[in-house]
Amino acid sequence: MTAKASADIARAFHKLRVQARKEWQALKDSPKPQIFVGTATCGRAAGALEVRDTFRKLLAEGDIDAILTEVGCMGYCYAEPLVVIAKPGRPPIGYGYVTPGVAERLVKDFLLADDPCLEFALGAMEENELIPSILDQPRFKYETRVLLHHCGSIDPENLNHYIANGGYEALTKALGLSPQQIVEEISRSGLRGRGGAGFPTGRKWQICLAAPETPKYVIGNADEGDPGAFMDRAILESTPHSVLEGMAIAGYVIGAERGYLYVRAEYPLAVARAETAIRQAREAGLLGENILGSGFSFDIEVFCGSGAFVCGEETALISSMEGRPGMPHHRPPFPATRGLWSKPTLINNVKTLALVPHILRRSAQWHASLGTPASPGTAVFALAGKVVNTGLVEVPMGTTLRQLIFEVGGGIAKGKRFKAVQIGGPSGGCLPEGCLDLPIDFDRLSQSGAMMGSGGMVVLDEDDCMVEVARYFLDFTQRESCGKCTPCRLGTKQMLAILEDITRGRGTLADLALLKELAEVVRAASLCGLGKTAPNPVLTTLRYFEDEYIAHVTEGRCPALMCHDLIAYYILPERCERSCDACVGSCAVEAISPNRKRIKVIDQAKCVKCGTCLQSCPPQYSAVVRVSPPSLVPAER
Amino acid sequence: MVRLTIDGKEVQARQGEKVLWAALDNGIYIPHLCAIRGAEEPHAGCRLCFVEIEGRDGLVTACTEPAVGGMVVHTSTERVKRIVATVFELLLASHPVDCAHCLRSGGCELQRLARFLGIKLKSRRFRQLVREFPIDDSHPAILLDPNKCILCHRCIWTCRQRGIGALGYINRGFERRIGTFGDMPLAEVGCEGCEACAQVCPVGALAAKR
Missing domain, CATH: 3.40.50.11540 (NADH-ubiquinone oxidoreductase 51kDa subunit)
Known part of the structure; x- marks a missing residue:
């Protein structure tokens, strides 16, 4: 390419850029207040369109001169719908869990009056002297936004x-x-x-x-x-x-x-x-x-x-x-x-x-220079599951799983214990607590039995049964197998049948060996990546959580109290309150009735294990418990 | 032509010829169900023709591997036998083994392969997961029983090759089966009853009624 042609291209682009910068600067320098609503699918699912329409309506009705801009995903999916309001003289402030009612307050109290409604705020979007900034949150210490840099800050349709x-x-x-x-x-x-x-x-x-x-x-x-x-x-x-x-x-x-x-x-x-x-x-x-x-x-x-x-x-x-x-x-x-x-x-x-x-x-x-020598750059993860701050995060490769889950993700929700993290979707694997200090990169994850995959990351806590998790993912890949090659079409189906038997208490130790063998054959013999990786959730759970499989097959016990057929609901007589009938009314199949002492008892033959009684039992009693195996429920005296 | 060694026997093959055909042409049998000589690209779906090649890590399918001069191929190492046996047993576990009532019995390739591999037709290792699709008896010349089908693709290829294209795939995963456009009866989709599909069917999924 000649120097002249090169200069012509640069000139043509320069014209576009001057125009674009003018528009952007005008927006930045505008004396009008600005409202940014995140209206990507994640926001919409939480009601961002209603929030946007509320703003529109109120701005029009009150003849308020403000600029409403729709932006994409800001990454804090746990707090959707998200709104950022930038009012001249103040740092831009981010608001989470915005409802049409909150939007109304923001217009009346913040735009018209000057109360920034900090009770709804997540924090200021930049460092300042007045309002705590969300940048002080631990996640920003670890996050490096390259791909996501513009997500949520620019109008995707502009x-x-x-x-x-x-x-x-x-x-x-x-x-x-x-x-x-x-x-x-x-x-x-x-x-x-x-x-x-x-x-x-x-x-x-x-x-x-x-x-x-x-x-x-x-x-x-x-x-x-x-x-x-x-x-x-x-x-x-x-x-x-x-x-x-x-x-x-x-x-x-x-x-x-x-x-x-x-x-x-x-x-x-x-x-x-x-x-x-x-x-x-x-x-x-x-x-x-x-x-x-x-x-x-x-x-x-x-x-x-x-x-x-x-x-x-x-x-x-x-x-x-x-x-x-x-x-x-x-x-x-x-x-x-x-x-x-x-x-x-x-x-x-x-x-x-x-x-x-x-x-x-x-x-x-x-x-x-970003990330690790063998896996440079950043990795984007969709953090989901039992973690406090679900959402999109982007961290440099080499960040450890612990940092990602506990610092960026804010740890496990509801004070529960971390059990495993499922990385890489249905083709990935489940890694236990012992792997938390593993730096995230392509090669390390593969060695551990999981894989980078596309970047799904599902955090599991003590209430999740690893056999059931493996069954869930295999059920997915099995359905989504195209059916062209034998190991993927039939091998995953056989594996699924074994896992279903195990979660129902019908599995045997021989099944475990067969499961492992099948997993290895499906991995080695399948035609494409789907089949080659489909056994990963099974292989990793067998590797790291074999005790759970064994508890299922030898004791008929689900340690996480999750597998429907292996648990029973039981009301602890010493905790049940005589005067309370909350569970009796809540039971849809009339399986609960009081005994002579007015202690409530579940008729196990009628119980469908829906768990409503556990939900309805007032927390001061917490008398309803799940037990596994069901034989732990004492016979009624 | 290139020279390669298969199971200790030195054989000749055309440059680029797939190992499977090179072996078969020289009297060395490698199990296979879906391979079609002359197809533009290998289907590589049955996963039975695994071989081991010296210097290569994993097993490879002989139907996709071009013969290269100096290549040393082993068709029945322990690793190969174990994987092929498992894949074949998977097919059997989802095939209604009802040979006494099957039109194809005697000429069935599953029966032949079972003999070759030394595997009982009624395998006990896996759960019997048979499918229950309706049988299409609409056509005067052809009987289509998708439950027996092992999805080798040969009928579909042949039917298309003849410019008819009456057969295709329906559904995904375990529910995958051969069928017709819109799942219409075979008699209504332009099947001319040439029976070419029945001739290539390795099992009794497509059978000539005569």
Whole structure:
């Protein structure tokens, strides 16, 4: 590329950026109060749209001059709906658990009067002298937000917000470099695929760049199917342009003119926001013909997946795009040499693609300096389960599980004891307390039997039965197996049947041995990643929690008191209050009645173990308990 | 042509020919159910043709592995036997072993494989998890019993190869079965009754009524 052409591209982009910065600065400097409502799916599920509409209505009715902006996911999913209000003269303040009623108070007391309603506040969004800042929370000591940096702070449907914050600078820079230079930069950064397997991104790009056939394609994989994982969704809903920019750079590198963003149809908002972003980028000349006058043309289309978990696997994904059933096929050939329509196809997870602009804009060295030498950069986790602060977090690789769960996540909810953490979704594993000091990176997690996976992290406490957890995840993979290969289709079904028997007290020690053997065969013999990793939850729970399995099969006892068939409800006579009938009324099947001394007794033959009596027994008595095995319930005298 | 060694026997194969065909052409049997010679890409679904290749860590499927000069292949090491036996027993545990009433009995590839592997047809190691799909008796020439099917893909490939495409897949996971578009009766989806599917079916899932 000539110096003149390069300068022309820079000039074309400069024009866009001046405009964008003007708009962004005007928003920042505005004398009007500003309200930001997080309306990603996580917020919407908690009622963010009602909150937004309440603000709109009140602002219109009271003729209040304030700016209402919708932003994406801020990461504090436990406190949704989230609102940030920035009033001139005050630091921006974040509010959690906002309801339409709270919104009304915020308008009346804060916008109209000057009471910031600190009773609803999570904290100020920046350090200041007046109000405690949320940045003082332990999670911010550990969090390094790269991918999530713009999530929740910019309007995902406004291209200018993205450009004003450094967006599309990397693409502009890339257009002035040779594809080989970019591949080298990505390789130097040490970036590894964020879809789960951690394949070196630079190497994949190099293979695809070297593939002689044309045309080539780029696919952004957002077919996020793990239960409890929502990183890809949050990124597409909160900063869709970062994914598009990464895809355009990838297209330029490998010499593709078309890109497809594969998003599951269950993510309607992510699809809508991605489509809006594509349209805006086209209008601004950042996608489409002759991008920024560089001569490079690249366009992106959204492809909606139909919700098969297996379609996250790259060959199955490509099959489904070609109109065939979403079934994986044998690799090699890898998609990088023979993918969509049998042409070289670069397929990366959207998180990987969204990291590329950051690396090009800042430098490979910067990225390589984050995290650990073998797994540089940050990892985004969807923290879920029995942890206090559920939500999206981004920490440098090498952070320990303990730091992530107890510092960033705030520990275990309701004062319970930590038992295990399930990492990597249904393909991942359950790690016990002894693994808490394990630094999180691709290789360490694999060695421990779990895997990075896409980044789902479910925290389990003492009330969770590990056999049941294994059964739950296997039930999922078994249903989602495409059915093409024998071990995955039938092996997981056999394993599930064994686990079901164990949770029902019908398992034997021989079953445990068979389970282990099957798990190893399914792992070794399956065709694709789904089958190869499906046994992981079983293998890790067998490895770390074998005593629980043994208690189930030899004593008919569920140590966590979770497996329905292995527990019974019992009312402790010495704690039951004669004058109280709370449980009697609450029992839907009339299994509870008072005896001669007016002590309540459960008729075990009638009891359906719904647990309502335990809930209804007043806390000062706490007379209802669960016991396992059910034979512990003494016979009625 | 390349030279490779399979089970101690030196054999010749075309460059790029899959190990499975190289072995079969030289009289060395490797269990397989889904492989089709001439298919554009291997189906690699039955997972029975595992072999061990010196210098490689895990087992590989012979139907997907191109023969390379100097390659040393072992088809019946303990590791191979253990995995293949388990995979085959999984098929048997979900196959209604009712040979006395099956049109295919005698020519059934499951019976032949069981003999080769030394495994009883009525395996006791796993739970019997048979499927209960309706049998399609609508067609005058072909009987379709999806419960016997082991999903080898051969009928679907053959039917498409003939430009008919009456057969395809329905459902996922354990519920996966062969069927027709919209799950219509076989008689109503343009099946011409050529019986090619019944000829390639390794079991009695598709059988010619004559």
